Amino acid sequence: MSTSLGWGILGAGGIAGAFARDLSTGGHRAAAVGSRDGERARAFASKHGIPAAHEGYEALVSDPSVDVVYVATPHSHHLEHALLAIEAGKHLLIEKAFTTTGDDAQRLVDAAREKGVFVMEAMWTRFLPTMVAARERVAAGDLGEVVSVVADHSQMLDLSPGSRLIEPSLGGGALLDLGVYCVSLAHAFLGPVARIRAAGVVDDAGVDHRGAAILEHAGGGMSTVTFSMETLGSNRATIAGTEGVIELDPSFYGSTAYRRRHESDHDEAAESFTPEHEGRGMQFQAAEVERCIAAGQLESPTMPLDETVAIMRVMDEIATQMRDSSRG
Ligand SMILES: NC(=O)c1ccc[n+]([C@@H]2O[C@H](COP(=O)([O-])OP(=O)(O)OC[C@H]3O[C@@H](n4cnc5c(N)ncnc54)[C@H](OP(=O)(O)O)[C@@H]3O)[C@@H](O)[C@H]2O)c1
Incomplete structure (x- = not known):
């Protein structure tokens, strides 16, 4: 477009x-x-x-x-x-x-x-063809009721002196850079978060290097998110429902493939989805911006502003609990 x-x-x-x-x-x-x-x-x-x-x-x-x-x-x-x-x-x-x-x-x-x-x-991941297809499968009821999201985002990033990632005044830390993808995925499929349990490793400057959180969603779902900027991890995600699961390949936060499985399928995937497009995939979010503006919409129904604020508030609480756990 x-x-x-x-x-x-x-x-x-x-x-x-x-x-x-x-x-x-x-x-x-x-x-x-x-x-x-x-x-x-x-x-x-x-x-x-x-x-x-x-x-x-x-x-x-x-x-x-x-x-x-x-x-x-x-x-x-x-x-x-x-x-x-x-x-x-x-x-x-x-x-x-x-x-x-x-x-x-x-x-x-x-x-x-x-x-x-x-x-x-x-x-940007919300607008990738893989996520569009996953949302369509969920909306069609192919997973039954979605009750669980599990997501990991762990990379060994450059944490040498001068990196913005370890600089508190530049918002350094694993949660804001990497964990946000996990929280956003959980929020997209399970909705608002009611209760949070989190722990993490926070350095003397107050910058979190890795952490984990269990989120209880208001609708009854549960999600588990892990994130790290100093270790490698699975970088996989699963979206599980009462009748099936979507397994997102690494790196789930980028353009990747998924397999959909059902209990009766054993090792056989009911469906596999592999994206085919040029580039990294950031053009799809640009297309959404242009589509909304052309339609006179001031926000995207796929990434609404109230949801962005809600996700930021979840991350506030995770950050607070990570600091508390690290002190303890
Ligand atoms: N979507 C993704 O996949 C993805 C991937 C990586 C990062 N990000 C996000 O993109 C943002 C930028 O990350 P990045 O990795 O591109 O960072 P970066 O390489 O350090 O670039 C940030 C740029 O911001 C500008 N800037 C303005 N004030 C600054 C300040 N006080 N200190 C440092 N830079 C300043 C600088 O550009 P000028 O000097 O040219 O003005 C700098 O080059 C972050 O919010 C990050 O979370 C997104």
């Missing part, structure tokens, strides 16, 4: 490059990039064939060729940078984690609603 909307990329870091490539793969139009450093903006623009390069984020959000701003800075700065774009009247796609706290998420959502601009958390 391609529309005339111009994308403005705010921050020329790692994920911004991946998104720029997928915008192009999906036939979307990158209009401008903004960086704190003008030279970095120009190099990024030249590498990705983007017509305008701005020094400073104010210049980016003021650019009339930009309709939608993609915020790709550390999550500690998402609120500040989103507010800049909202003030300028731009629509927004904001990298996960949306903010660093539930209160900040609510503040951002309130500002966007007041201004009347579109905002969506860039939980």
Whole structure:
């Protein structure tokens, strides 16, 4: 899908490059990039064939060729940078984690609603063909009643000095970077969370390196999430119902395959789904943003803003319990 909307990329870091490539793969139009450093903006623009390069984020959000701003800075700065774009009247796609706290998420959502601009958390996995197919299977009742989600997101990330991942002022930690995918998956299939039990390993600076949580969902379902930025893990997820299960292959938080099984199937999968598309798959969330804006919707029904805030509040509580457990 391609529309005339111009994308403005705010921050020329790692994920911004991946998104720029997928915008192009999906036939979307990158209009401008903004960086704190003008030279970095120009190099990024030249590498990705983007017509305008701005020094400073104010210049980016003021650019009339930009309709939608993609915020790709550390999550500690998402609120500040989103507010800049909202003030300028731009629509927004904001990298996960949306903010660093539930209160900040609510503040951002309130500002966007007041201004009347579109905002969506860039939980790109929800828009991947695999997740679309999994939701369709669940909606069709193929799993019976969904009662359990189990998800692990564990990677050995670069935690050397200077990494944003171990820097408290940049929102460092495994939960906000990796655990968010697990919590979001559980929330998508089991709904609001009523009770939380969590524990984790938190360093002296207050940054969580790994953790685990059991979530009791208001509808009666249970989920178990584990996350780590210093060990490898299964990176699998299962969505289990009373009549079957969907097993998402590693890495469940990216474009991956699933198998659907039923009790009577033993080792035989009832269905296998393998995605076929070009690129990393971030173009599907861009298509959703453009579809919503074209339809005059200010949020996505697949990643609603109240759900993003609710997920952030679950993560607030997990973070608190991880700190308490680590002290204990
Ligand atoms: N969707 C995904 O698969 C995925 C993957 C990785 C990360 N992410 C998310 O994307 C966001 C950025 O992560 P990243 O890995 O791309 O980080 P990164 O490589 O460190 O890039 C972040 C960029 O933010 C800008 N920035 C603005 N203020 C900053 C500050 N005070 N300190 C450092 N950088 C600052 C910098 O760009 P300029 O200097 O050019 O302005 C920097 O290059 C995070 O929220 C992360 O969770 C998403």
